Amino acid sequence: MQVSSLCVAKFPLSVKAQLPTLKTQESMATAPKWAQKTIALPPYKRGCHLVTPKIAKEIEQDLSGFKCGLAHLFLQHTSASLTINENYDTDVRDDTETFLNRIVPEGPSAPWKHTLEGHDDMPAHIKSSMFGCALTIPITDGKLNMGTWQGIWLCEHRDHPTSRRVVVTLNGI
Amino acid sequence: MQVSSLCVAKFPLSVKAQLPTLKTQESMATAPKWAQKTIALPPYKRGCHLVTPKIAKEIEQDLSGFKCGLAHLFLQHTSASLTINENYDTDVRDDTETFLNRIVPEGPSAPWKHTLEGHDDMPAHIKSSMFGCALTIPITDGKLNMGTWQGIWLCEHRDHPTSRRVVVTLNGI
Amino acid sequence: MQVSSLCVAKFPLSVKAQLPTLKTQESMATAPKWAQKTIALPPYKRGCHLVTPKIAKEIEQDLSGFKCGLAHLFLQHTSASLTINENYDTDVRDDTETFLNRIVPEGPSAPWKHTLEGHDDMPAHIKSSMFGCALTIPITDGKLNMGTWQGIWLCEHRDHPTSRRVVVTLNGI
Structure with missing residues (x-):
C-alpha cells in the first residue's frame, strides 16, 4: 500500500x-487521540435534511487537530436515520422521502401490529433500519474526507419533529 | 468541540x-487498547431477534475497561443481518420481518436465478445487504452508548436456524 | 471477554x-498504527461487482502489518454503493441488481423531481443510501476477517461506467 x-x-x-x-x-x-461529544440536532420536519454544516460546526475545531483518522456519528434513536447522499439539489432529498413513503406501507391498510405510538411509528422504525443510524467517515488533513457531492443527511421519519441526539466519536492522529 | x-x-x-x-x-x-473476539450466537428462527443481552454478556467485562471508544460487531454471514432498532416491543421485530418478506419476492414467482440453495436463500442475501452485516457503536464510560430504546437485532433471513458468528472488535482508551 | x-x-x-x-x-x-490511501476502482457497468481481489491487492502489503484492527472503506460517491455479500455465484449479484431495479422506479412513470442528470440518476441516489457507501471490516492476523462466503461488492447504479474512488483507512496494532 x-x-x-x-x-x-x-x-x-x-x-x-x-x-x-x-x-x-x-x-x-x-499521537493517537480520542474525542467524544453528544450533539443535539434541532427538530426537523418529516423528510430528509442536509446537516453537514450543523455537524461540521460542532466538530470542526477538534477535527482540525487530526491529520488522519475516522469520525463516527451515532444517532441514538430508532425512528430516524443518518445517511450520506447528494448535497446540492433539495429535490434529491424530497424524492428520497417520496421513495421511503412508497415502499413502507402506512395508515389503516398497513399490516403492522405495532400501532400504539401512531400510524407513522412502525414505518419510521423500518426506515431507520433501511438507512441505518450510524456513519463512519474518514478524516484527512483536519477535515471530513467526503466526495465533492456527498453530504450528511438526517432523515426524520416521524410526523412530529423532535430534537435528535448524535454521539460523535473522533479517533486518529 | x-x-x-x-x-x-x-x-x-x-x-x-x-x-x-x-x-x-x-x-x-x-492508554489505547484493542480487543477482539469471535462470538457464536445460538441458532434463531427466521425473523428479527433482540440480542443485546447476549452480546453484552460476552463483552461487558472488557467494555468496563474502556472510558471512551468504539465497539465494532461484524457478522460473518451473507444470509442474516445486524441492525439497531427498538428494544421493547416484540411487535416491532415481527412487523419488520413482515416488511422484509413483503418487499423481497420469494417462491416460484420470484425472478431469481440463484435458487439452488433453496427458495429462501436469494431473498436472504438481498435482506442482508439491505440491513447490513456490521455495526459500530460508541463506548462511553465502560458501556455501549446506545439510546434508551435502541437494541442490537440479529435478523435471521434463512428458514433453517444455524449458529451465527460475530467478530467483536473493541478499540478505545 | x-x-x-x-x-x-x-x-x-x-x-x-x-x-x-x-x-x-x-x-x-x-503499537497503534494508522494508514490511509485513496484507491481508484476502474469503471464497472451498471450492476453488482465483486471487488475483493482489487481491494485486497491494493492494501494487502499494509494489512500484513496489522495483527488486530479495523479496515474502513469509504466510497466518495452518491450514485454507487459498497456492500458485503456472497462471493461465489455471479447469479447472486445479478439477482440483487434485479431486485434494486424492481424496487426503485425508473423512467417516465417514476415520481422523481430530480431528473436533470438522467433517468438513472435519482434511482442511483436512492440505491446508494439503501446499501450505503462505507464498510468497516475487522482485521485479524494481517487479513480482512470476513466469513468464508463474504466478499466486497461495488454496486454501480449509473448506466454510464465511471471510475470510483474509495478511501481506505487502516487502524490497529
Missing part, C-alpha cells in the same frame, strides 16, 4: 526518538 | 508525565 | 517495559 507520508504513523517510533529529549509540539501531533 | 474530560486523551502527554516515575493504574487506563 | 493473546494490547505496558532498553522489533509491532 502506498500511503501518503501524512497519514502513516507507527507511534512508538517517535516516542523512542524523543526519550532523551523533550517532546516537541510537532511530534505530539502524531 | 466541547468534550467531556472523560473522553479526551492525547496519549503521549501522560507518557511524558510518567517518564520519571512508575506508571500508576490510573494513568494506564487512558 | 475471552480474547486471544494475539489481539489484546494495552500499549503502555510494553512501553514501560522498554524504557531502560532499546525497543525490539517485536514490541514495536504492537
Whole structure:
C-alpha cells in the first residue's frame, strides 16, 4: 500500500526518538487521540435534511487537530436515520422521502401490529433500519474526507419533529 | 468541540508525565487498547431477534475497561443481518420481518436465478445487504452508548436456524 | 471477554517495559498504527461487482502489518454503493441488481423531481443510501476477517461506467 507520508504513523517510533529529549509540539501531533461529544440536532420536519454544516460546526475545531483518522456519528434513536447522499439539489432529498413513503406501507391498510405510538411509528422504525443510524467517515488533513457531492443527511421519519441526539466519536492522529 | 474530560486523551502527554516515575493504574487506563473476539450466537428462527443481552454478556467485562471508544460487531454471514432498532416491543421485530418478506419476492414467482440453495436463500442475501452485516457503536464510560430504546437485532433471513458468528472488535482508551 | 493473546494490547505496558532498553522489533509491532490511501476502482457497468481481489491487492502489503484492527472503506460517491455479500455465484449479484431495479422506479412513470442528470440518476441516489457507501471490516492476523462466503461488492447504479474512488483507512496494532 502506498500511503501518503501524512497519514502513516507507527507511534512508538517517535516516542523512542524523543526519550532523551523533550517532546516537541510537532511530534505530539502524531499521537493517537480520542474525542467524544453528544450533539443535539434541532427538530426537523418529516423528510430528509442536509446537516453537514450543523455537524461540521460542532466538530470542526477538534477535527482540525487530526491529520488522519475516522469520525463516527451515532444517532441514538430508532425512528430516524443518518445517511450520506447528494448535497446540492433539495429535490434529491424530497424524492428520497417520496421513495421511503412508497415502499413502507402506512395508515389503516398497513399490516403492522405495532400501532400504539401512531400510524407513522412502525414505518419510521423500518426506515431507520433501511438507512441505518450510524456513519463512519474518514478524516484527512483536519477535515471530513467526503466526495465533492456527498453530504450528511438526517432523515426524520416521524410526523412530529423532535430534537435528535448524535454521539460523535473522533479517533486518529 | 466541547468534550467531556472523560473522553479526551492525547496519549503521549501522560507518557511524558510518567517518564520519571512508575506508571500508576490510573494513568494506564487512558492508554489505547484493542480487543477482539469471535462470538457464536445460538441458532434463531427466521425473523428479527433482540440480542443485546447476549452480546453484552460476552463483552461487558472488557467494555468496563474502556472510558471512551468504539465497539465494532461484524457478522460473518451473507444470509442474516445486524441492525439497531427498538428494544421493547416484540411487535416491532415481527412487523419488520413482515416488511422484509413483503418487499423481497420469494417462491416460484420470484425472478431469481440463484435458487439452488433453496427458495429462501436469494431473498436472504438481498435482506442482508439491505440491513447490513456490521455495526459500530460508541463506548462511553465502560458501556455501549446506545439510546434508551435502541437494541442490537440479529435478523435471521434463512428458514433453517444455524449458529451465527460475530467478530467483536473493541478499540478505545 | 475471552480474547486471544494475539489481539489484546494495552500499549503502555510494553512501553514501560522498554524504557531502560532499546525497543525490539517485536514490541514495536504492537503499537497503534494508522494508514490511509485513496484507491481508484476502474469503471464497472451498471450492476453488482465483486471487488475483493482489487481491494485486497491494493492494501494487502499494509494489512500484513496489522495483527488486530479495523479496515474502513469509504466510497466518495452518491450514485454507487459498497456492500458485503456472497462471493461465489455471479447469479447472486445479478439477482440483487434485479431486485434494486424492481424496487426503485425508473423512467417516465417514476415520481422523481430530480431528473436533470438522467433517468438513472435519482434511482442511483436512492440505491446508494439503501446499501450505503462505507464498510468497516475487522482485521485479524494481517487479513480482512470476513466469513468464508463474504466478499466486497461495488454496486454501480449509473448506466454510464465511471471510475470510483474509495478511501481506505487502516487502524490497529
